[in-house]
Amino acid sequence: MTNLALAATEEEKMERFMEKIEKGIKIEADDWMPEEYRTTLIKLISMHGMSEIMGALPEKEWVPKAPSLHRKLGIMAKVQDEMGHGQLLLRVAEDLLKPYGKTRGDLMQDLFTGKLKFHNVFHAETRTWGDAGLIGWLVDGAAIITQTDMLNASYGPYARALHRICAEEVFHAQHGEAIIMALAEGTDEQRAMIQDALNRWWNSLLVFFGPAAKETLGTSKQDVTIKYKIRTKTNEQLRQDFFTKYVPRILSLGLELPDKTMHYNEEKEVWVYQEPDWSELKAVARNEGARSQARLNLRRTSYQTNAWVRDALAATIS
Amino acid sequence: MSNAENVLSPEYKEALKTLLFQLADDDFLLSFRGSEWLGLAPHIEEDVASSSISQDTMGHAAMYYKLLEDLGEGNADALAHARPAEERKNSVLAERVNGEGYYLETPEYDWAYAVVRNFFYAQAKKVKIDSLRTSSYQPLAETAVKVSMELYYHLMHWKLWFTQLLSSTDEAKRRMNNAIELVMKDFGDIFSYGNAKDAIEKEGLIAKEEELKANWTERMKPVFESLGMEVPAIPAASEKNGRNGEHTEDLTEALTTLSEVYRLDPAAAW
Ligand SMILES: [Fe+2]
Ligand SMILES: [Fe+2]
Numbered sequence: 001m002t003n004l005a006l007a008a009t010e011e012e013k014m015e016r017f018m019e020k021i022e023k024g025i026k027i028e029a030d031d032w033m034p035e036e037y038r039t040t041l042i043k044l045i046s047m048h049g050m051s052e053i054m055g056a057l058p059e060k061e062w063v064p065k066a067p068s069l070h071r072k073l074g075i076m077a078k079v080q081d082e083m084g085h086g087q088l089l090l091r092v093a094e095d096l097l098k099p100y101g102k103t104r105g106d107l108m109q110d111l112f113t114g115k116l117k118f119h120n121v122f123h124a125e126t127r128t129w130g131d132a133g134l135i136g137w138l139v140d141g142a143a144i145i146t147q148t149d150m151l152n153a154s155y156g157p158y159a160r161a162l163h164r165i166c167a168e169e170v171f172h173a174q175h176g177e178a179i180i181m182a183l184a185e186g187t188d189e190q191r192a193m194i195q196d197a198l199n200r201w202w203n204s205l206l207v208f209f210g211p212a213a214k215e216t217l218g219t220s221k222q223d224v225t226i227k228y229k230i231r232t233k234t235n236e237q238l239r240q241d242f243f244t245k246y247v248p249r250i251l252s253l254g255l256e257l258p259d260k261t262m263h264y265n266e267e268k269e270v271w272v273y274q275e276p277d278w279s280e281l282k283a284v285a286r287n288e289g290a291r292s293q294a295r296l297n298l299r300r301t302s303y304q305t306n307a308w309v310r311d312a313l314a315a316t317i318s
Numbered sequence: 319m320s321n322a323e324n325v326l327s328p329e330y331k332e333a334l335k336t337l338l339f340q341l342a343d344d345d346f347l348l349s350f351r352g353s354e355w356l357g358l359a360p361h362i363e364e365d366v367a368s369s370s371i372s373q374d375t376m377g378h379a380a381m382y383y384k385l386l387e388d389l390g391e392g393n394a395d396a397l398a399h400a401r402p403a404e405e406r407k408n409s410v411l412a413e414r415v416n417g418e419g420y421y422l423e424t425p426e427y428d429w430a431y432a433v434v435r436n437f438f439y440a441q442a443k444k445v446k447i448d449s450l451r452t453s454s455y456q457p458l459a460e461t462a463v464k465v466s467m468e469l470y471y472h473l474m475h476w477k478l479w480f481t482q483l484l485s486s487t488d489e490a491k492r493r494m495n496n497a498i499e500l501v502m503k504d505f506g507d508i509f510s511y512g513n514a515k516d517a518i519e520k521e522g523l524i525a526k527e528e529e530l531k532a533n534w535t536e537r538m539k540p541v542f543e544s545l546g547m548e549v550p551a552i553p554a555a556s557e558k559n560g561r562n563g564e565h566t567e568d569l570t571e572a573l574t575t576l577s578e579v580y581r582l583d584p585a586a587a588w
Contacts (some may be wrong), residue, residue: 053362312487
């Protein structure tokens, strides 16, 4: 009897929940939510948060080396912002994790064991200052496209965090574009630097949006996130948006598209491009990208080296 | 004293430039060391906070280099990136590595050293900046006012870390005391003007070395007393005086890294 009654209420809760989603009423941290919604959000937001933090590392490699006082200041500020985004997002994730009794420390451990992933673009190596510019310009540019799609996410705390993040991301893309413009207007060597960076990052940029269909890799979260109105567009739509925004800009800088077959099909109104090499995504999912282990190791070592500081802080608080 | 560049006496200008190089190089190198810490601080909140301090500090260095540029010393970026180690006038403390390992590999940086170095340095900088507010060189006095506002927060930040860690676990105390010893070994040239001592002190650009040292000790007293400790004595001199271009290998390595891209083509716009 009691079991039946309970089941009914769960069903009612679910119904009310979906009603809110349909009406565009925001879900808040303490509201009831189905398990699937919570776990989807945790996965999405903790991956996003950790990607901000791990994403600071490839650019950080160029902070001390930035070629002028102005650039040193700019890239320092940018990387600081990324850490700030990570902080903001991990707090949102922490609230969602509460029912499971998990904390930020657990997320860190999940990162170290490979259970928690970070975005494919941050597993790649950086070779020149051109990469520092390209990351700001196109990697942040790609992130802006996926993140603005979620500005109206049904989960209130995430949507609000994204509003703050996207506002700063616009500055990041400008910062990256300014570096790229300076190089594009510079010497032959400087121009070669950005063409080379573009060639090396192209595959990762395309992969970043995820496979168009489930069949490509056997899994995809895009259906669930769309069902719960966390996002609105499919992976392919977002990738097309990226092309529409950046292909003309790439060409106007006098750069060549790494994909020689790429063109716009006027009739179908789509960009036709060469399918990226998806094995990259499988490799980074196992943390087997070019710099996956090195960056994880850096994060792990600093976490261990600083353990005494966290202990000391905990001791003064209690 | 007039500020128009063309009426400064050659002696005055020489002393002024030397002082500006000392101030600029100090902040530039320390900020560089701070930037190596990016992403590696004990927690994310601290990463954001100390990165903001490093940016401010780099901003201060840029202001001093700009003053030098205005005095005809050449482009500020060249001053920051192209001068060899023997021409650098920063204190040895500012150039010291953060700990074991290169920042691009897997460094094991010492947070206790970071806290002590930054706190002692920020207090020294505060003492200097307070004096520079009445500098005979007006553009420098104006810069000091701008620096002063940000420096207030830096000092608060490092002081909090310093007192927290020294009133916590035994391990934290042990590490902090080791760091104090290390930092004080390099503290002999912090308030030194090097060979330009007499020239700088007589022009009313900034207070005398001895006065700054006394002020530093005075300001540190309440902090140390609250911890039941004594303010360490500032050494009369260090093995190397950075103000005279005497430096360690750490500086050579730092300059190689921080100018790597710049040196690819110093004439290019980046
Ligand atoms: Fe970000
Ligand atoms: Fe960004």
